[in-house]
Amino acid sequence: MTRSSLDFSASDFRLLLDQAVALVLDQFKDLDNHKAYHFFPQKELASWFDQPVPVKGMDVAKLLEEVKQQVLDTATGNLGPHMYAYVMAGGTQVSILAELLAATVNQNAGKWHLAPAMNEIEKRVVQWGSAMIGYGKEVAGVLVSGGSAANLAGLTIARNIFFEKQGVRTKGLFGMPPFIVYASSEVHGCVDKSLEQLGIGTNNLRKIQTKSDFTMDLGALEKQINLDRASGFLPFCIIGNAGTVNTGAIDDLEALALLAQKQELWFHVDGAYGGLAASLDTLKAKYKGLELADSVAVDFHKWLYQPFEAGCIMVKDWDTLRRAYFKKADYLDTAFERDKGRLDFNEHHFQLSRNAKGLKIWMSFKAYGLSAFQEMIQKDIDLARYLADQVEESPDFELHARSDLAICCFRYRGTLREREDIEQLNKDLIAALEEDGRVFITGTKLHGEFVLRACLINHRKQKHTVDYLLEVIRDVAKTSCTTS
Known part of the structure; x- marks a missing residue:
């Protein structure tokens, strides 16, 4: 029989939706006891999906059960309170509804x-995000996949605008002196990747030393800029951190902005991790100068607790984005339209085909309100301080870095005293904790030493879940790590 479409009957589709809703609700049962990681050897997990492309379809009710067993029941525990690795938020229930609705109408937000409606929502979300971080009422921006894409966009805009008179968009970099970018040694790795993609090259990224608090050394920065100018290079961009991914350090953004103005450079702020915390009265002073940035990257899928993906690049006006990205194409020409108020995102960013990322953010703002998000952000920060206090008061742990934000870097040492033994124990702990699965935490290096790094961005965390983290680390160290 030849199909007329891929749709189910209304009654069959309702049954499948009911089954899917039951799976969603099941994910929220007993979250405190959810495992943070389900350990399977890679080859075993890959074998579950080692099948040729299906020629005939299967019963979707059975397919949903297969998804439950192989995907949902084995998913890394971002939803629950025991995730401390990387920068992973727990999502909101309203955003689940929004994603379902956005997928249903399947809008292309490129034009x-x-x-x-989705395009007007996206513009409004950018304005609300700007207001949240104090960037200003006059703002233009685009929702992108995350902080990496937002920083790539920021550096693309910086290059294309700063070297506009040199025709960089048409002539490229050939024959030009090296373009130089400045950031602290704590800069996110996506900046290296961005400069590779932009043809600038990582040799032209100057990673400036940091002070003891992991913020950029301004004296060293200015000295390097002057040295590069004297060498015939072309400095063009300073990147400030509004919360580093390692420790949550916030650079002196005002001083960086003033230096950028003095040196006539582009000032970009990476606020992917910490930018949204600028909305807190307790931290506003730390973020002074962010409003002076030429471009800012933020992530709504971090401290607005949105599901992936939801990043954003912001600049001061739409003309800047258009000058950086617009390319005329006959099949996309909308010059004949009568309504000149329409704004096409494809003329202000790289992508044409784009999913509608704004609906979940807009619905979350509307459903919870800014004050609820501020309360949760403050709670995350307070819990990170609580964790640092517990570590500092425990003789079997050692604290390596507190943060103004929601990161805490520390080590478990047990009864060990030699630095080499403690370092090896904590390296061993990463794999052992992953295999144990009760909590999920990763590590980093500070001043050359390996440490555990806990990031507390999840509105479902409480003090007892933080206590549980330390209990599990102790238990796993004693039972699974020979160096302990």
Whole structure:
């Protein structure tokens, strides 16, 4: 029989939706006892999906059960309170509803007339995000996949605008002196990747030393800029950190902005991790100068607790984005449209085909309100301080870095005293804790030493879950690590 479409009957689709909703609700049962990681050897897990492309379809009710067993029941525990690795938020229930609805209407947010409401929502979300961080009322921006894409966009805009008179968009970099970018040694690795993609090259990224608090050394920065100018290079961008991924350090953004103005350089702020915390009254002074940035990267899938993906690049006006990205194409020409108020995102960013990322953010703002997010962000920060206090008061742990934000870097040492033994124990702990699965934490290096790094961005965490983290580390160290 030839199909007329891929749709189910209304009654069959309702049954499948009911089954899917039951799976969603099941994910929220007993979250305190959810495992943070389900350990399977890679080859075993890969074998579950080692099948040729299906020629005939299967019963979808059975497929949903297969998804439950192989995907949902084995998923890394971002939803629950025991995730401390990387920078992983727990999502919101309203955003689940929004994602379902956005997928249903399947709008392409690249052009206004392909997604009118979604495009206006995205513009509004950018404005609300700007207001949240104090960037200003006059703002233009685009939702992207995350902080990496936002920083790539920021550096693309910086290059294309700063070297606009040299025709960099048409002539490229050939024959030009090296373009130089400045950031602290704590800069996120996506900046290296961005400069590779932009043809600038990582040799032209100057990673400036940091002070003891992991913020950029301004004296060293200015000295390096002057040295590069004297060498015939072309300095063009300073990157400030509004919360480093290692320790949550916030650079002196105002001083960096003033130096950028003095040196006539582009000032970009990476606020992917910590930018949204600028909304807190307790931290506003730390973020002074962010409003002076030429471009800012933020992540709504971090401290707005959105599901992936939800990053954003912001600049001061739409003309800047258009000058950086616009390319005329006959099949995309909308010059004939009568309504000149329409704004096409494809003319202000790289992508044409884009999913509608704004709906989940807009619905979350509307459903919870800014004050609820501020309360949760403050709670995360307070819990990180609580963790640092517990570590500092425990003789079997050692604290390596507190943060103004929600990161704590520490080590378990047990009864060990030699630095080499303690370092090896904590390296061993990463794999042992992953295999144990009760909590999920990763590590980093500070001043050349390996440490455990806990990031507390999850509105479901409480003091007792933080206590549980230390209990599990102790238990796993004693039972699974020979160096302990």
